[in-house]
Amino acid sequence: MRLKHWKPTGLALAAIVTTAAVAFAVPSAMAQRDPAYAAARADGQIGEQPDGYLGFASSPTPAIRALVQDLNIKRKAAYTERAQATGSTVEQFAFTSGCNLIAQTKPGEKYQAPDGSWKTRDGSPPVRDSRCP
Known part of the structure; x- marks a missing residue:
């Protein structure tokens, strides 16, 4: 994956972070209204997950799998649109969004640490990739 050596700087970072918040206003709000989600x-x-997408911390039911796949498709569409607007790649934008989404998790929620393990958020800051802004 190319992101291994990518580190956002300056104006590009500011644009990605700003638009990442906007990109999730609609998909996140819609997902939160879904009782299954x-x-x-x-x-x-x-x-x-650090890559900006939802993942399975345990074996999902077919309904949950379908729900997450649908949400991830919507996220990718939002990332693609915003990446073009900011001059970044979809992967770069998704990564920065993943950093922000993990930071926004609440105590009790699951997130994937940089080493691939699933963690449950407690009162302390989540473990995030060192490249996160």
């Missing part, structure tokens, strides 16, 4: 998140079945 809220329940799966609260139960620790799904969580945020």
Whole structure:
């Protein structure tokens, strides 16, 4: 993956961070209204990944798998649109969004640490990739 040596700087970082917040206003709000999404998140079945997409912290039901796949498709569409607007790649934009989404997790929610392990957020800051802004 090319992101290994990528480190956002200056104006590019500011643009990516700003638009990442905007990119999630609609998909996140829509997802949070879905009781199945809220329940799966609260139960620790799904969580945020460093790549900006939702992942499975445990074996999902077919319904949860379909829900997450749909949300990830919507996220990729938002990342693609915003990456073009900021002059970054989809992967760079998704990574920065993943950093922000992991930072926004609440205590009790799952997220994936840089080493690939699933963690449950407690009162302390989450473990994030060292390249996160």
